[in-house]
Amino acid sequence: MYQIILASGSPRRKELLEQIGVKFTVDPSTCKERISDTDPIKVVVDLSFQKACDVARRYENTIIIGSDTIVSKEKQILGKPKNEEDAYRMLKLLQGDTHQVYTGVTVIDKQKGEYQVYSFYSVTDVSFYSMTDEEIYSYINTKEPMDKAGAYGIQGKSAVYIKEIKGDYNTVVGLPVAMLYQTLLNNGINLLA
Template sequence: MELLKLKKLPKLILASASPRRAEILKAVGWEFEQCIANVDETALPNEKPEDYVARLAKMKAEAVARNYDEAFILGADTTVVINGEIIGKPVDLDEARKMLKMLSGRWHEVLTAVALIEKRNGSKNLREGLQKTKVKFDEMSEEEIEFLVREGNPLDKAGAYAVQAQAALFIESIEGDYWNVVGLPINLVYKLVNRFNEHSVKKFR
């Protein structure tokens, strides 16, 4: 399949403050601007994890889309799930410690929802997708957990860990998309853009 001529498409706006998502886009050579979306990330009562991340990704994209007339706006949200329970970002180091103890020696899922809004010629279209990856930590000692709490900067990360940083020392297995665990399933994003591309790329070449 021919690669998209991305520079010929409307500009991509990343509706996220995440440095990990920005790094992934930079790594594949995708030109973008970053715009922070301020949304309430509180889960609704009895909300399923899949619905939770999908709702937040869409809210982020829509909040930022209001500021642009013509653009691709990319919203994404990532959470960790274990036994059906949403494990978001810890509020403090004590909660980070509890999260890592919960994940120790067990499988969990990482869910990332992606919402891509295209605004062009006065119209607005939405494409959405969801990626799931399974991750298993080693059984970690108290000292190893304290190391991650102290050195892993856990407070801005779902599940209190970053797979591409210190936590990699203790991750036994990953089943699925690695980049999804980092925070952005770039293959899924590319496929969503390709769906828009079927209708618009010829006009922007």
Template sequence: MLCLASASPRRRDLLASIGVEVSVRPSEVDETPYPGEQATAYVTRLAIAKAEAAMPHTALPTLGSDTAVVVDGAILGKPADADEAASMLGRLSGRTHQVMTAVAVTGPCGVLYRCVSTDVTMRRLTGQEISRYWQTGEPADKAGGYAIQGLAAVFVEEIKGSYSAVVGLPLYETAQLLHQQGVPIWMGHYNSHT
């Protein structure tokens, strides 16, 4: 079993998809980027901070993760309102951007972490599409103002890299970290012989 330091139902579902049971204990950390902080450093710092913040409350290995949408070097967080969402989606429209997701797992080996970058290309979006998408409510709590696993799937022309990382957790890398910390995935004991 694993402590998930996140309230994200997407991360919980992704872990369940590889057979990992979790106890959810969201961590409250300040997500303000440091001045001049690069996206990779930013998401890695937050993933580690979230995992470490939950550690004192559990004896279980703890997983923290953070995702950022990056375009032109700028980190796009969750939109505050319709105007900000429209601005974000307008910047992503017809272009390729990066989704950076970091995962950190605490356990017997200390704090282990990885950061994954995926290229996402969106088709050109009209102002009407962006407005209608906001009205669905889906973009409100999503980095970059969209959910690739939701209605915005129709906007995505191509991805290069980890799909699950764009959703919120790079499963290939996460499974490696969990294995190192002694947390079994669906393969259970078979995994310990490799």
């Protein structure tokens, strides 16, 4: 039995781990995120690594899972909106078109006095239906977009605007749990044991 720590306060990531039956503790990273690249893959993997390392310093004999999700459209990284104007700008950019959602994951296995680091990412294409300005503002008024990368939550009220996805739905929600499970299983760690 492993002691597993989720280095994220995201209720969505927590729900995804609970959904697959992982027993874990939540201890969110408090580090100031530093972005030093513009490549979405490098950004999400690096941010997940920063979060996992921050929390790993507090524990011994544990497995720490760090994760980060970003939205990218036309080589522009869209994080969480700063305000309602920023949310409008993002949703206007995404509506009626396809964009990519990247989730990076870093697992630090700190057991038996040694540690191993596993980092990977998943990408999913998301296509939006066209949205009128009235629909965009109505969605923003729900406040749902304000704490989500790209200013929307696929599992929430914006679901009515999602035309299709190509890839792993859980990547868009914030944690590709199948890839996480399989990657660790292939390295001798069974999260469900």
